[in-house]
Amino acid sequence: MIKWLGAVIGFSLRGLSGAILGFFAGSIIDGFFGNKKGNARSVFEDYTRPNVSAADFELNLLSLCSLVIKADGQVSKSEMDYVQQYFVSTYGKEKANAIFRNFNEINKKGEISAQKVCTFLAQRTRYEVRLQLLHFLFGIAQSDGTISNLEVQKIREIAGYLRVSLNEFDSIKAMFIKSANNSYKILDVEKSASDLEVKKAYREMAKKYHPDRVNTQDEAIKKGAEEKFKQVQEAYETIQKERGLN
Incomplete structure:
Protein backbone atom coordinates (compact mmCIF):
# COMPACT_ATOMS: atom_id res chain seq x y z
CA MET A 1 0.00 0.00 0.00
CA ILE A 2 1.14 3.52 -0.79
CA LYS A 3 1.02 4.69 2.83
CA TRP A 4 3.55 2.05 3.90
CA LEU A 5 5.73 2.76 0.89
CA GLY A 6 5.68 6.38 1.98
CA ALA A 7 6.59 5.34 5.52
CA VAL A 8 9.55 3.29 4.30
CA ILE A 9 10.83 6.06 2.05
CA GLY A 10 10.31 8.64 4.79
CA PHE A 11 12.19 6.50 7.29
CA SER A 12 15.14 6.12 4.94
CA LEU A 13 15.31 9.88 4.48
CA ARG A 14 14.44 11.29 7.90
CA GLY A 15 14.13 8.42 10.33
CA LEU A 16 11.01 8.11 12.50
CA SER A 17 9.78 11.63 11.72
CA GLY A 18 10.01 10.93 8.01
CA ALA A 19 8.26 7.58 8.38
CA ILE A 20 5.32 9.19 10.15
CA LEU A 21 4.98 11.95 7.59
CA GLY A 22 5.38 9.50 4.69
CA PHE A 23 2.65 7.32 6.17
CA PHE A 24 0.27 10.27 6.53
CA ALA A 25 0.81 11.43 2.96
CA GLY A 26 0.50 7.90 1.59
CA SER A 27 -2.71 7.25 3.49
CA ILE A 28 -4.38 10.22 1.87
CA ILE A 29 -3.23 9.09 -1.58
CA ASP A 30 -4.52 5.61 -0.86
CA GLY A 31 -7.91 7.03 0.08
CA PHE A 32 -7.74 4.46 2.89
CA PHE A 33 -10.41 6.20 4.88
CA GLY A 34 -12.69 7.17 2.00
CA ASN A 35 -14.26 10.52 1.32
CA LYS A 36 -15.49 12.48 4.32
CA LYS A 37 -17.07 15.86 4.77
CA GLY A 38 -14.46 18.57 4.81
CA ASN A 39 -16.31 21.19 6.83
CA ALA A 40 -16.17 19.49 10.24
CA ARG A 41 -14.41 21.13 13.14
CA SER A 42 -12.15 19.57 15.68
CA VAL A 43 -13.69 19.28 19.14
CA PHE A 44 -10.60 21.03 20.45
CA GLU A 45 -11.37 24.16 18.43
CA ASP A 46 -14.51 24.69 20.48
CA TYR A 47 -12.30 25.44 23.48
CA THR A 48 -9.59 27.55 21.86
CA ARG A 49 -9.25 31.26 22.49
CA PRO A 50 -9.94 33.77 19.69
CA ASN A 51 -6.24 34.57 19.25
CA VAL A 52 -5.29 31.14 17.90
CA SER A 53 -6.05 30.29 14.29
CA ALA A 54 -7.43 26.89 13.29
CA ALA A 55 -4.38 26.28 11.09
CA ASP A 56 -1.92 26.97 13.91
CA PHE A 57 -3.87 24.78 16.29
CA ALA A 98 -2.85 20.35 3.45
CA ILE A 99 -2.25 20.08 7.21
CA PHE A 100 0.21 17.21 6.79
CA ARG A 101 1.97 19.02 3.93
CA ASN A 102 2.44 22.17 6.00
CA PHE A 103 3.60 20.08 8.95
CA ASN A 104 6.16 18.40 6.74
CA GLU A 105 7.59 21.77 5.72
CA ILE A 106 7.86 22.85 9.36
CA ASN A 107 9.37 19.54 10.46
CA LYS A 108 12.10 19.79 7.82
CA LYS A 109 13.54 22.70 9.76
CA GLY A 110 14.44 20.48 12.72
CA GLU A 111 13.13 18.32 15.54
CA ILE A 112 9.83 19.25 17.14
CA SER A 113 10.16 20.99 20.50
CA ALA A 114 7.55 19.72 22.96
CA GLN A 115 8.11 22.75 25.16
CA LYS A 116 7.65 25.21 22.31
CA VAL A 117 4.51 23.52 21.01
CA CYS A 118 2.96 23.22 24.46
CA THR A 119 3.82 26.78 25.45
CA PHE A 120 2.02 27.99 22.34
CA LEU A 121 -1.05 25.92 23.18
CA ALA A 122 -1.03 26.69 26.91
CA GLN A 123 -1.11 30.41 26.20
CA ARG A 124 -3.94 30.14 23.71
CA THR A 125 -6.31 27.42 24.95
CA ARG A 126 -8.53 26.89 27.95
CA TYR A 127 -7.69 24.34 30.59
CA GLU A 128 -10.49 22.05 29.36
CA VAL A 129 -8.89 21.60 25.97
CA ARG A 130 -5.55 20.70 27.51
CA LEU A 131 -7.22 17.90 29.46
CA GLN A 132 -8.88 16.72 26.25
CA LEU A 133 -5.51 16.79 24.50
CA LEU A 134 -4.01 14.48 27.11
CA HIS A 135 -6.91 12.04 26.73
CA PHE A 136 -6.36 12.10 22.98
CA LEU A 137 -2.62 11.45 23.34
CA PHE A 138 -3.21 8.54 25.72
CA GLY A 139 -5.71 7.20 23.17
CA ILE A 140 -2.97 7.26 20.52
CA ALA A 141 -0.54 5.45 22.82
CA GLN A 142 -3.15 2.81 23.71
CA SER A 143 -4.25 2.18 20.13
CA ASP A 144 -1.58 -0.48 19.57
CA GLY A 145 -2.74 -2.42 22.62
CA THR A 146 -0.16 -1.29 25.14
CA ILE A 147 1.14 1.96 26.61
CA SER A 148 4.90 1.92 27.15
CA ASN A 149 6.71 3.68 29.97
CA LEU A 150 8.40 5.90 27.39
CA GLU A 151 5.01 6.99 26.06
CA VAL A 152 3.78 7.73 29.57
CA GLN A 153 6.91 9.76 30.24
CA LYS A 154 6.46 11.75 27.04
CA ILE A 155 2.79 12.49 27.78
CA ARG A 156 3.70 13.48 31.32
CA GLU A 157 6.34 15.84 29.94
CA ILE A 158 3.73 17.31 27.60
CA ALA A 159 1.27 17.67 30.48
CA GLY A 160 3.84 19.66 32.44
CA TYR A 161 4.48 22.02 29.55
CA LEU A 162 0.70 22.39 29.08
CA ARG A 163 0.47 23.46 32.74
CA VAL A 164 -1.78 20.54 33.65
CA SER A 165 -1.45 19.58 37.30
CA LEU A 166 0.15 16.27 38.25
CA ASN A 167 -3.09 15.20 39.96
CA GLU A 168 -5.06 15.82 36.78
CA PHE A 169 -2.46 13.91 34.78
CA ASP A 170 -2.61 10.95 37.18
CA SER A 171 -6.40 10.97 37.01
CA ILE A 172 -6.34 10.78 33.21
CA LYS A 173 -3.58 8.19 33.25
CA ALA A 174 -5.64 6.01 35.61
CA MET A 175 -8.37 5.86 32.98
CA PHE A 176 -5.95 4.09 30.64
CA ILE A 177 -3.52 2.27 32.98
CA LYS A 178 -4.99 0.28 35.85
CA SER A 179 -3.19 0.14 39.19
CA ALA A 180 -3.82 -0.11 42.93
CA ASN A 181 -6.49 2.30 44.21
CA ASN A 182 -7.34 3.06 40.59
CA SER A 183 -10.87 4.26 41.35
CA TYR A 184 -9.57 6.87 43.79
CA LYS A 185 -6.97 8.04 41.28
CA ILE A 186 -9.64 8.55 38.63
CA LEU A 187 -11.66 10.70 41.04
CA ASP A 188 -8.45 12.47 42.12
CA VAL A 189 -8.84 11.76 45.83
CA GLU A 190 -6.79 9.85 48.38
CA LYS A 191 -8.04 6.50 49.65
CA SER A 192 -8.14 8.11 53.09
CA ALA A 193 -10.61 10.77 51.91
CA SER A 194 -13.89 11.07 53.81
CA ASP A 195 -17.18 9.96 52.29
CA LEU A 196 -18.15 13.60 51.77
CA GLU A 197 -14.87 14.30 50.00
CA VAL A 198 -15.40 11.31 47.73
CA LYS A 199 -18.92 12.41 46.84
CA LYS A 200 -17.73 15.95 46.14
CA ALA A 201 -14.90 14.67 43.94
CA TYR A 202 -17.33 12.48 42.02
CA ARG A 203 -19.71 15.39 41.36
CA GLU A 204 -16.84 17.54 40.11
CA MET A 205 -15.48 14.80 37.86
CA ALA A 206 -18.91 13.89 36.51
CA LYS A 207 -19.49 17.53 35.63
CA LYS A 208 -16.04 17.93 34.06
CA TYR A 209 -16.29 14.85 31.87
CA HIS A 210 -19.99 14.85 31.01
CA PRO A 211 -20.46 14.21 27.26
CA ASP A 212 -22.74 17.25 26.97
CA ARG A 213 -19.68 19.44 27.61
CA VAL A 214 -18.11 18.17 24.39
CA ASN A 215 -19.75 20.23 21.66
CA THR A 216 -18.83 18.38 18.48
CA GLN A 217 -20.23 16.27 15.64
CA ASP A 218 -17.09 14.11 15.67
CA GLU A 219 -18.31 10.61 16.55
CA ALA A 220 -14.86 9.42 17.64
CA ILE A 221 -14.51 12.26 20.13
CA LYS A 222 -18.10 11.85 21.32
CA LYS A 223 -17.39 8.19 21.99
CA GLY A 224 -14.23 9.12 23.88
CA ALA A 225 -16.13 11.60 26.06
CA GLU A 226 -18.78 8.98 26.81
CA GLU A 227 -16.08 6.47 27.76
CA LYS A 228 -14.38 8.92 30.13
CA PHE A 229 -17.72 9.72 31.78
CA LYS A 230 -18.45 5.99 32.08
CA GLN A 231 -15.12 5.38 33.81
CA VAL A 232 -15.84 8.14 36.32
CA GLN A 233 -19.21 6.52 37.04
CA GLU A 234 -17.66 3.08 37.41
CA ALA A 235 -14.93 4.40 39.71
CA TYR A 236 -17.51 5.96 42.01
CA GLU A 237 -19.68 2.83 41.98
CA THR A 238 -16.64 0.74 42.97
CA ILE A 239 -15.92 3.04 45.92
CA GLN A 240 -19.63 3.03 46.86
CA LYS A 241 -19.56 -0.75 47.13
CA GLU A 242 -16.31 -0.73 49.12
CA ARG A 243 -17.66 1.80 51.61
CA GLY A 244 -21.35 0.90 51.57
CA LEU A 245 -22.31 4.39 50.42
CA ASN A 246 -25.80 5.24 49.24
Missing part, protein backbone atom coordinates in the same frame (compact mmCIF):
# COMPACT_ATOMS: atom_id res chain seq x y z
CA GLU A 58 -4.06 21.88 13.84
CA LEU A 59 -0.32 21.95 13.16
CA ASN A 60 0.53 22.03 16.85
CA LEU A 61 -1.93 19.21 17.55
CA LEU A 62 -0.27 17.11 14.85
CA SER A 63 3.12 17.92 16.37
CA LEU A 64 1.99 16.48 19.72
CA CYS A 65 0.70 13.37 17.96
CA SER A 66 4.06 12.93 16.28
CA LEU A 67 5.92 13.26 19.59
CA VAL A 68 3.84 10.50 21.19
CA ILE A 69 4.10 8.17 18.20
CA LYS A 70 7.90 8.53 18.22
CA ALA A 71 8.24 8.29 22.01
CA ASP A 72 9.09 4.58 22.19
CA GLY A 73 11.28 4.58 19.09
CA GLN A 74 8.83 2.52 17.04
CA VAL A 75 6.48 3.44 14.21
CA SER A 76 3.19 1.73 15.05
CA LYS A 77 0.67 1.21 12.25
CA SER A 78 -2.27 1.32 14.64
CA GLU A 79 -1.09 4.56 16.24
CA MET A 80 -0.63 6.25 12.89
CA ASP A 81 -3.99 4.94 11.70
CA TYR A 82 -5.57 6.39 14.85
CA VAL A 83 -4.20 9.87 14.16
CA GLN A 84 -4.82 9.68 10.42
CA GLN A 85 -8.42 8.62 10.92
CA TYR A 86 -9.05 11.48 13.32
CA PHE A 87 -7.70 14.16 11.00
CA VAL A 88 -9.29 12.81 7.83
CA SER A 89 -12.68 12.12 9.43
CA THR A 90 -12.70 15.53 11.12
CA TYR A 91 -11.33 17.76 8.38
CA GLY A 92 -11.76 15.75 5.19
CA LYS A 93 -9.04 14.33 2.92
CA GLU A 94 -8.20 17.59 1.17
CA LYS A 95 -7.75 19.68 4.29
CA ALA A 96 -5.97 16.89 6.14
CA ASN A 97 -3.57 16.62 3.21
Whole structure:
Protein backbone atom coordinates (compact mmCIF):
# COMPACT_ATOMS: atom_id res chain seq x y z
CA MET A 1 0.00 0.00 0.00
CA ILE A 2 1.14 3.52 -0.79
CA LYS A 3 1.02 4.69 2.83
CA TRP A 4 3.55 2.05 3.90
CA LEU A 5 5.73 2.76 0.89
CA GLY A 6 5.68 6.38 1.98
CA ALA A 7 6.59 5.34 5.52
CA VAL A 8 9.55 3.29 4.30
CA ILE A 9 10.83 6.06 2.05
CA GLY A 10 10.31 8.64 4.79
CA PHE A 11 12.19 6.50 7.29
CA SER A 12 15.14 6.12 4.94
CA LEU A 13 15.31 9.88 4.48
CA ARG A 14 14.44 11.29 7.90
CA GLY A 15 14.13 8.42 10.33
CA LEU A 16 11.01 8.11 12.50
CA SER A 17 9.78 11.63 11.72
CA GLY A 18 10.01 10.93 8.01
CA ALA A 19 8.26 7.58 8.38
CA ILE A 20 5.32 9.19 10.15
CA LEU A 21 4.98 11.95 7.59
CA GLY A 22 5.38 9.50 4.69
CA PHE A 23 2.65 7.32 6.17
CA PHE A 24 0.27 10.27 6.53
CA ALA A 25 0.81 11.43 2.96
CA GLY A 26 0.50 7.90 1.59
CA SER A 27 -2.71 7.25 3.49
CA ILE A 28 -4.38 10.22 1.87
CA ILE A 29 -3.23 9.09 -1.58
CA ASP A 30 -4.52 5.61 -0.86
CA GLY A 31 -7.91 7.03 0.08
CA PHE A 32 -7.74 4.46 2.89
CA PHE A 33 -10.41 6.20 4.88
CA GLY A 34 -12.69 7.17 2.00
CA ASN A 35 -14.26 10.52 1.32
CA LYS A 36 -15.49 12.48 4.32
CA LYS A 37 -17.07 15.86 4.77
CA GLY A 38 -14.46 18.57 4.81
CA ASN A 39 -16.31 21.19 6.83
CA ALA A 40 -16.17 19.49 10.24
CA ARG A 41 -14.41 21.13 13.14
CA SER A 42 -12.15 19.57 15.68
CA VAL A 43 -13.69 19.28 19.14
CA PHE A 44 -10.60 21.03 20.45
CA GLU A 45 -11.37 24.16 18.43
CA ASP A 46 -14.51 24.69 20.48
CA TYR A 47 -12.30 25.44 23.48
CA THR A 48 -9.59 27.55 21.86
CA ARG A 49 -9.25 31.26 22.49
CA PRO A 50 -9.94 33.77 19.69
CA ASN A 51 -6.24 34.57 19.25
CA VAL A 52 -5.29 31.14 17.90
CA SER A 53 -6.05 30.29 14.29
CA ALA A 54 -7.43 26.89 13.29
CA ALA A 55 -4.38 26.28 11.09
CA ASP A 56 -1.92 26.97 13.91
CA PHE A 57 -3.87 24.78 16.29
CA GLU A 58 -4.06 21.88 13.84
CA LEU A 59 -0.32 21.95 13.16
CA ASN A 60 0.53 22.03 16.85
CA LEU A 61 -1.93 19.21 17.55
CA LEU A 62 -0.27 17.11 14.85
CA SER A 63 3.12 17.92 16.37
CA LEU A 64 1.99 16.48 19.72
CA CYS A 65 0.70 13.37 17.96
CA SER A 66 4.06 12.93 16.28
CA LEU A 67 5.92 13.26 19.59
CA VAL A 68 3.84 10.50 21.19
CA ILE A 69 4.10 8.17 18.20
CA LYS A 70 7.90 8.53 18.22
CA ALA A 71 8.24 8.29 22.01
CA ASP A 72 9.09 4.58 22.19
CA GLY A 73 11.28 4.58 19.09
CA GLN A 74 8.83 2.52 17.04
CA VAL A 75 6.48 3.44 14.21
CA SER A 76 3.19 1.73 15.05
CA LYS A 77 0.67 1.21 12.25
CA SER A 78 -2.27 1.32 14.64
CA GLU A 79 -1.09 4.56 16.24
CA MET A 80 -0.63 6.25 12.89
CA ASP A 81 -3.99 4.94 11.70
CA TYR A 82 -5.57 6.39 14.85
CA VAL A 83 -4.20 9.87 14.16
CA GLN A 84 -4.82 9.68 10.42
CA GLN A 85 -8.42 8.62 10.92
CA TYR A 86 -9.05 11.48 13.32
CA PHE A 87 -7.70 14.16 11.00
CA VAL A 88 -9.29 12.81 7.83
CA SER A 89 -12.68 12.12 9.43
CA THR A 90 -12.70 15.53 11.12
CA TYR A 91 -11.33 17.76 8.38
CA GLY A 92 -11.76 15.75 5.19
CA LYS A 93 -9.04 14.33 2.92
CA GLU A 94 -8.20 17.59 1.17
CA LYS A 95 -7.75 19.68 4.29
CA ALA A 96 -5.97 16.89 6.14
CA ASN A 97 -3.57 16.62 3.21
CA ALA A 98 -2.85 20.35 3.45
CA ILE A 99 -2.25 20.08 7.21
CA PHE A 100 0.21 17.21 6.79
CA ARG A 101 1.97 19.02 3.93
CA ASN A 102 2.44 22.17 6.00
CA PHE A 103 3.60 20.08 8.95
CA ASN A 104 6.16 18.40 6.74
CA GLU A 105 7.59 21.77 5.72
CA ILE A 106 7.86 22.85 9.36
CA ASN A 107 9.37 19.54 10.46
CA LYS A 108 12.10 19.79 7.82
CA LYS A 109 13.54 22.70 9.76
CA GLY A 110 14.44 20.48 12.72
CA GLU A 111 13.13 18.32 15.54
CA ILE A 112 9.83 19.25 17.14
CA SER A 113 10.16 20.99 20.50
CA ALA A 114 7.55 19.72 22.96
CA GLN A 115 8.11 22.75 25.16
CA LYS A 116 7.65 25.21 22.31
CA VAL A 117 4.51 23.52 21.01
CA CYS A 118 2.96 23.22 24.46
CA THR A 119 3.82 26.78 25.45
CA PHE A 120 2.02 27.99 22.34
CA LEU A 121 -1.05 25.92 23.18
CA ALA A 122 -1.03 26.69 26.91
CA GLN A 123 -1.11 30.41 26.20
CA ARG A 124 -3.94 30.14 23.71
CA THR A 125 -6.31 27.42 24.95
CA ARG A 126 -8.53 26.89 27.95
CA TYR A 127 -7.69 24.34 30.59
CA GLU A 128 -10.49 22.05 29.36
CA VAL A 129 -8.89 21.60 25.97
CA ARG A 130 -5.55 20.70 27.51
CA LEU A 131 -7.22 17.90 29.46
CA GLN A 132 -8.88 16.72 26.25
CA LEU A 133 -5.51 16.79 24.50
CA LEU A 134 -4.01 14.48 27.11
CA HIS A 135 -6.91 12.04 26.73
CA PHE A 136 -6.36 12.10 22.98
CA LEU A 137 -2.62 11.45 23.34
CA PHE A 138 -3.21 8.54 25.72
CA GLY A 139 -5.71 7.20 23.17
CA ILE A 140 -2.97 7.26 20.52
CA ALA A 141 -0.54 5.45 22.82
CA GLN A 142 -3.15 2.81 23.71
CA SER A 143 -4.25 2.18 20.13
CA ASP A 144 -1.58 -0.48 19.57
CA GLY A 145 -2.74 -2.42 22.62
CA THR A 146 -0.16 -1.29 25.14
CA ILE A 147 1.14 1.96 26.61
CA SER A 148 4.90 1.92 27.15
CA ASN A 149 6.71 3.68 29.97
CA LEU A 150 8.40 5.90 27.39
CA GLU A 151 5.01 6.99 26.06
CA VAL A 152 3.78 7.73 29.57
CA GLN A 153 6.91 9.76 30.24
CA LYS A 154 6.46 11.75 27.04
CA ILE A 155 2.79 12.49 27.78
CA ARG A 156 3.70 13.48 31.32
CA GLU A 157 6.34 15.84 29.94
CA ILE A 158 3.73 17.31 27.60
CA ALA A 159 1.27 17.67 30.48
CA GLY A 160 3.84 19.66 32.44
CA TYR A 161 4.48 22.02 29.55
CA LEU A 162 0.70 22.39 29.08
CA ARG A 163 0.47 23.46 32.74
CA VAL A 164 -1.78 20.54 33.65
CA SER A 165 -1.45 19.58 37.30
CA LEU A 166 0.15 16.27 38.25
CA ASN A 167 -3.09 15.20 39.96
CA GLU A 168 -5.06 15.82 36.78
CA PHE A 169 -2.46 13.91 34.78
CA ASP A 170 -2.61 10.95 37.18
CA SER A 171 -6.40 10.97 37.01
CA ILE A 172 -6.34 10.78 33.21
CA LYS A 173 -3.58 8.19 33.25
CA ALA A 174 -5.64 6.01 35.61
CA MET A 175 -8.37 5.86 32.98
CA PHE A 176 -5.95 4.09 30.64
CA ILE A 177 -3.52 2.27 32.98
CA LYS A 178 -4.99 0.28 35.85
CA SER A 179 -3.19 0.14 39.19
CA ALA A 180 -3.82 -0.11 42.93
CA ASN A 181 -6.49 2.30 44.21
CA ASN A 182 -7.34 3.06 40.59
CA SER A 183 -10.87 4.26 41.35
CA TYR A 184 -9.57 6.87 43.79
CA LYS A 185 -6.97 8.04 41.28
CA ILE A 186 -9.64 8.55 38.63
CA LEU A 187 -11.66 10.70 41.04
CA ASP A 188 -8.45 12.47 42.12
CA VAL A 189 -8.84 11.76 45.83
CA GLU A 190 -6.79 9.85 48.38
CA LYS A 191 -8.04 6.50 49.65
CA SER A 192 -8.14 8.11 53.09
CA ALA A 193 -10.61 10.77 51.91
CA SER A 194 -13.89 11.07 53.81
CA ASP A 195 -17.18 9.96 52.29
CA LEU A 196 -18.15 13.60 51.77
CA GLU A 197 -14.87 14.30 50.00
CA VAL A 198 -15.40 11.31 47.73
CA LYS A 199 -18.92 12.41 46.84
CA LYS A 200 -17.73 15.95 46.14
CA ALA A 201 -14.90 14.67 43.94
CA TYR A 202 -17.33 12.48 42.02
CA ARG A 203 -19.71 15.39 41.36
CA GLU A 204 -16.84 17.54 40.11
CA MET A 205 -15.48 14.80 37.86
CA ALA A 206 -18.91 13.89 36.51
CA LYS A 207 -19.49 17.53 35.63
CA LYS A 208 -16.04 17.93 34.06
CA TYR A 209 -16.29 14.85 31.87
CA HIS A 210 -19.99 14.85 31.01
CA PRO A 211 -20.46 14.21 27.26
CA ASP A 212 -22.74 17.25 26.97
CA ARG A 213 -19.68 19.44 27.61
CA VAL A 214 -18.11 18.17 24.39
CA ASN A 215 -19.75 20.23 21.66
CA THR A 216 -18.83 18.38 18.48
CA GLN A 217 -20.23 16.27 15.64
CA ASP A 218 -17.09 14.11 15.67
CA GLU A 219 -18.31 10.61 16.55
CA ALA A 220 -14.86 9.42 17.64
CA ILE A 221 -14.51 12.26 20.13
CA LYS A 222 -18.10 11.85 21.32
CA LYS A 223 -17.39 8.19 21.99
CA GLY A 224 -14.23 9.12 23.88
CA ALA A 225 -16.13 11.60 26.06
CA GLU A 226 -18.78 8.98 26.81
CA GLU A 227 -16.08 6.47 27.76
CA LYS A 228 -14.38 8.92 30.13
CA PHE A 229 -17.72 9.72 31.78
CA LYS A 230 -18.45 5.99 32.08
CA GLN A 231 -15.12 5.38 33.81
CA VAL A 232 -15.84 8.14 36.32
CA GLN A 233 -19.21 6.52 37.04
CA GLU A 234 -17.66 3.08 37.41
CA ALA A 235 -14.93 4.40 39.71
CA TYR A 236 -17.51 5.96 42.01
CA GLU A 237 -19.68 2.83 41.98
CA THR A 238 -16.64 0.74 42.97
CA ILE A 239 -15.92 3.04 45.92
CA GLN A 240 -19.63 3.03 46.86
CA LYS A 241 -19.56 -0.75 47.13
CA GLU A 242 -16.31 -0.73 49.12
CA ARG A 243 -17.66 1.80 51.61
CA GLY A 244 -21.35 0.90 51.57
CA LEU A 245 -22.31 4.39 50.42
CA ASN A 246 -25.80 5.24 49.24
